[in-house]
Amino acid sequence: MLKLGIIGTNIITDQMLDAAKTSGHYELTAVYSRTEERAKEFGEPYGATQFFDNLERFFDEGDFDVVYIASPNSTHYLQVRLAIENDKFIILEKPALVNPEEFSQIESLLQAHPKARLVEAARHIHTGLFHEGQKQLAKMDHVQGANFTVRKYSSRYDKVLAGEKPYPNIFT
Numbered sequence: 301m302l303k304l305g306i307i308g309t310n311i312i313t314d315q316m317l318d319a320a321k322t323s324g325h326y327e328l329t330a331v332y333s334r335t336e337e338r339a340k341e342f343g344e345p346y347g348a349t350q351f352f353d354n355l356e357r358f359f360d361e362g363d364f365d366v367v368y369i370a371s372p373n374s375t376h377y378l379q380v381r382l383a384i385e386n387d388k389f390i391i392l393e394k395p396a397l398v399n400p401e402e403f404s405q406i407e408s409l410l411q412a413h414p415k416a417r418l419v420e421a422a423r424h425i426h427t428g429l430f431h432e433g434q435k436q437l438a439k440m441d442h443v444q445g446a447n448f449t450v451r452k453y454s455s456r457y458d459k460v461l462a463g464e465k466p467y468p469n470i471f472t
């Protein structure tokens with residue numbers, strides 16, 4: 301059984317924890333949130349017992365092997381740095397990093413910490429639709445370009461219309 305710590309307490313983390321439970325390989329132990337109150341509120345129903353509002357303490361004192369990071373993209377870099385420096389196995393939400401400079405620094409840090417492991421949670425490449433796209437591409441001997449259009453009513457848009465505070469990050 302792998303001990304799991306999490307950063308980020310929104311819907312995607314609920315989905316990840318449901319999947320982790322279904323796999324039978326993970327046990328949630330530690331939760332980091334910007335407030336300890338939120339860490340408890342989110343983590344207790346999943347059986348977590350350690351709650352932090354300080355990232356350094358989360359990595360120093362948290363009892364976990366794997367950390368799942370599902371925070372806004374702009375915060376990934378510093379969080380993943382700390383995770384690597386603490387030799388964790390890291391599942392980092394996509395997009396993992398926001399520019400090539402961050403990427404190369406993280407690559408170098410991983411080389412300096414060979415016990416740490418990092419995987420980007422690019423789940424889309426495991427979907428049937430992606431595999432179908434790959435098959436169709438293989439049939440084409442010449443590709444000039446492509447447009448893919450996806451539209452979806454965000455579950456968070458109702459909050460925007462209702463003027464809820466804070467304004468949902470996804471629209472900033």
Ligand SMILES: NC(=O)c1ccc[n+]([C@@H]2O[C@H](COP(=O)([O-])OP(=O)(O)OC[C@H]3O[C@@H](n4cnc5c(N)ncnc54)[C@H](OP(=O)(O)O)[C@@H]3O)[C@@H](O)[C@H]2O)c1
Pocket residue numbers: 307308309310311312313332333334335338339369370371372373375393394395421422423469470
């Ligand atoms: N793989 C997929 O299919 C998939 C789907 C959706 C999203 N994602 C990715 O998952 C990550 C999280 O997305 P999300 O939509 O859940 O993000 P979000 O709601 O904006 O933030 C996620 C969590 O991060 C913390 N947070 C929010 N604002 C913050 C800030 N300004 N500074 C530091 N922490 C902050 C909050 O937790 P606390 O209040 O507990 O601190 C929040 O619950 C992103 O990288 C996104 O691209 C992936």
